[in-house]
Amino acid sequence: MPEIKTHPDYINEDTRSEFIEKNKLKILRKYQVNAIKAVQKSAQNGNKRFLLEMATGTGKTLTCAAIIKLFLKTGNAQRILFLVDRIELENQAKKSFRQSIGKDYVVKVWKEDRDNWKTADIVISTVQSLLASSRYRDFSPNDFNLIISDEAHRSIGGNARAVFEYFTGYKIGLTATPKDFLKNTKQDENSEKEFERRELLDTYRTFGCESGQPTFRYDLKDGVNDPDGPFLVNxxxxxxxxxxxxxxxxxxxxxxxxxxxxxxxxxxxxxxxxxxxxxxxxxxxxxxxxxxxxxxxxxxxxxxxxxxxxxxxxxxxxxxxxxxxxxxxxxxxxxxxxxxxxxxxxxxxxxxxxxxxxxxxxxxxxxxxxxxxxxxxxxxxxxxxxxxxxxxxxxxxxxxxxxxxxxxxxxxxxxxxxxxxxxxxxxxxxxxxxxxxxxxxxxxxxxxxxxxxxxxxxxxxxxxxxxxxxxxxxxxxxxxxxxxxxxxxxxxxxxxxxxxxxxxxxxxxxxxxxxxMRVDREMFRSFQNEVKSNEEFVKVYNNGNIDAGAKLS
The missing domain is CATH 3.40.50.300 (P-loop containing nucleotide triphosphate hydrolases)
Incomplete structure (x- = not known):
C-alpha cells in the first residue's frame, strides 16, 4: 500500500490500529529496519554470510520476509531456501511469508510440492527432509541464491551443516539463543576442550562473524526497554x-x-x-x-x-x-x-x-x-x-x-x-x-x-x-x-x-x-573483547587456519 502515509485512517491515530489490522498490513519496527541495514552494510563490505541474533518475539520471520523481498526485488536472488528444524515450523513460516510478501512472490513447502518447487520464489523445508537419503543432492548447488537458516545454532552441526554448505548462495543465520562460546577456554591444545573451542568458534565463522559479534543483535532487554516500545514483556x-x-x-x-x-x-x-x-x-x-x-x-x-x-x-x-x-x-x-x-x-x-x-x-x-x-x-x-x-x-x-x-x-x-x-x-x-x-x-x-x-x-x-x-x-x-x-x-x-x-x-x-533476568544479560553479553584479547585466536584467524584439525601454537 504505497499510499499508506497519506491515507486518512492511517494519519488519524484513533483509527490507525484498526486500519492496519483490517488491511493486514505489516509494518517494520525501527530495530527490524536496522537489522536489514546491518545486512546491507555487511554485504557492502563484501560479506556473503550474516548472523542475526534476535530475542524470541521480536519478529525474526517478518524481518526475514523483508530481507527476502529485498534480495528478490534487487535481483540479488532469484530463488530462496528457508530452512527450519521442525515440521510445524514449515507451515508457520509459510503462513507468515504469505501474509507479508505472498502477493508479490510464490511461497511453497518443498515436501508438499516436490514436483513443482521450481515455480516458487521461496521454498521452505526442514533440514531433516533434505537430509533423508541425501535428497539435497537432487538440487543444483546454484538452485538457491539465498539460504536462510532459522534457529541457526541447530542447523550447522552434523549432517545439517552439510545441507547448509551444499548451496553456494548468500547465507543468513537466525537465532534467539546465543551462547557464550568462549568462557574459560584456555586449555591444553590437544584436549577435548580445545577441540570444542575451535569447533564452536567455527560456528560463528560459518556466518562471517569471526569476532564473536553477530551481524545484528537485539535481545530481550532491548525489546523491553526500547523507547519506541515496549516490544516484549518480562x-x-x-x-x-x-x-x-x-x-x-x-x-x-x-x-x-x-x-x-x-x-x-x-x-x-x-x-x-x-x-x-x-x-x-x-x-x-x-x-x-x-x-x-x-x-x-x-x-x-x-x-x-x-x-x-x-x-x-x-x-x-x-x-x-x-x-x-x-x-x-x-x-x-x-x-x-x-x-x-x-x-x-x-x-x-x-x-x-x-x-x-x-x-x-x-x-x-x-x-x-x-x-x-x-x-x-x-x-x-x-x-x-x-x-x-x-x-x-x-x-x-x-x-x-x-x-x-x-x-x-x-x-x-x-x-x-x-x-x-x-x-x-x-x-x-x-x-x-x-x-x-x-x-x-x-x-x-x-x-x-x-x-x-x-x-x-x-x-x-x-x-x-x-x-x-x-x-x-x-x-x-x-x-x-x-x-x-x-x-x-x-x-x-x-x-x-x-x-x-x-x-x-x-x-x-x-x-x-x-x-x-540474569540469564538474559549473561547469555547476550558481547564476545568481542574476549576474543580480541586472545592473541592466539587473533593469530589463527588472521592466518585463516581454524579447521577442525588445526592446532594452536
Missing part, C-alpha cells in the same frame, strides 16, 4: 515448592527409608530423579492444584489464561493432563469435557496440528466462558520439548515448569514463549458491538523446581563448557529428531511410586523489572 515469577521438591532441591536431597512393593528403598533422591527414578502422585496433584489456584487468567473472559506446561517426560505429561482435566471438570462444571488440557508430545497423533490450533485459538473449539470470544477452549498445552523453540502463541499468559531445566539456552527458549506482546480483543455484540481491548503487560512463570532461582543464583556463567568424551564418531552423523523425545534416563532399572503425602510448602512472587 515475567512475574511464582516460585512454588512442595515439601518434597523443597527437599529434592536441598544439598542433602530427599531421603527415603521405606519398603515399596516388598523391596527396601533406602536412598537419597535429587532434583534430577523426579519422574525418572521415582514418582509421587500426590506431588503431581499439588502441582496441578497450585497451578489452578495461582495461574494468570484471561483479562476478558476470566478463565485460566492460555498455558504451556513443561514436564519431565511424555508419561509425566499424560499424568498431568489427566489430573488437570479431572480438576477442571469438577471446578468449572459445564465448561470442559476432558478438553481443558491436552498433551502435545511426539507420541500423540496429530500433535503438530494441535500446536497450530492452540496458537490459532481453535483447539477443541472456542471458549464457553464468553460468547463469540475467539479464544481456544483448551487452555493448557502439556509438552516436553515440542513447543520450546520457534513456537508463536502471543496470548500465552502462563508458563509452568514441572521439570528441572539446566541448560541456559533451553531456559531462554522456554521463557521466550511468553514474552510476546498481545492485545486481547472482544466485540460485545449485545452492547452495540462495543470493542473491548486489554494489552498484555506480563506473563506468569509458575516454577515448581526453582529453575529461575538456579539461573539467577546458582548457575556458573563463567564455568568451562561441557564437551563430549570422545570425537571418534565425529564423521558418523546422525539426523536430529524432528520433535521432542523423553530425556534419557541414566542407570535406572525401574521407577518407584513413593505414595507419600505432599503439600505446598512455600510460594514467593518476584516481578522482573526492566533490567531483565
Amino acid at each position: 515475567p512475574v515469577i511464582l516460585d512454588a515448592r512442595t515439601d518434597i521438591t523443597s527437599r529434592l532441591l536441598a544439598d542433602e536431597g530427599y531421603a527415603v527409608h521405606k519398603v515399596i512393593d516388598g523391596e527396601d528403598v533406602d536412598e537419597n533422591f535429587g532434583i534430577r530423579d523426579f519422574e525418572k527414578t521415582f514418582f509421587n502422585k500426590e506431588t503431581n496433584r499439588v502441582f496441578c492444584e497450585a497451578f489452578m489456584k495461582y495461574a494468570a487468567v484471561d483479562p476478558l473472559s476470566g478463565e485460566i489464561g492460555k498455558t504451556i506446561i513443561f514436564t519431565v517426560s511424555q508419561k509425566h505429561a499424560e499424568k498431568i493432563v489427566q489430573m488437570l482435566n479431572q480438576i477442571a471438570m469438577e471446578k468449572f462444571p459445564g465448561k470442559y469435557n476432558s478438553d481443558f488440557a491436552i498433551q502435545i508430545t511426539s507420541n500423540v497423533r496429530d500433535a503438530q496440528q494441535f500446536s497450530i490450533s492452540f496458537s490459532e485459538n481453535n483447539l477443541r473449539g472456542h471458549t464457553r466462558w464468553l460468547s463469540d470470544y475467539e479464544s481456544s477452549r483448551t487452555r493448557v498445552a502439556v509438552t516436553v520439548g515440542m513447543m520450546t523453540t520457534g513456537y508463536d502463541c502471543s496470548d500465552l499468559l502462563n508458563l509452568v515448569f514441572m521439570r528441572p531445566v539446566f541448560s541456559p539456552s533451553d531456559f531462554i527458549q522456554m521463557k521466550g514463549r511468553g514474552t510476546r506482546l498481545h492485545t486481547f480483543k472482544y466485540v460485545d455484540y449485545e452492547n452495540g458491538e462495543k470493542v473491548k481491548t486489554i494489552k498484555k503487560e506480563n506473563f506468569r512463570i509458575i516454577d515448581f523446581f526453582a529453575v529461575c532461582e538456579y539461573f539467577e543464583e546458582k548457575y556458573d556463567y563463567n564455568a568451562p563448557l561441557v564437551v563430549p568424551m570422545s570425537r571418534q564418531t565425529q564423521n558418523t552423523l546422525v539426523t536430529p529428531p524432528l520433535i521432542d523425545v523423553d530425556p534419557p534416563v541414566i542407570a535406572v532399572n525401574r521407577t518407584v511410586d513413593l505414595n507419600e503425602d505432599d503439600s505446598l510448602s512455600e510460594i514467593d512472587e518476584t516481578i522482573v523489572g526492566k533490567e531483565g
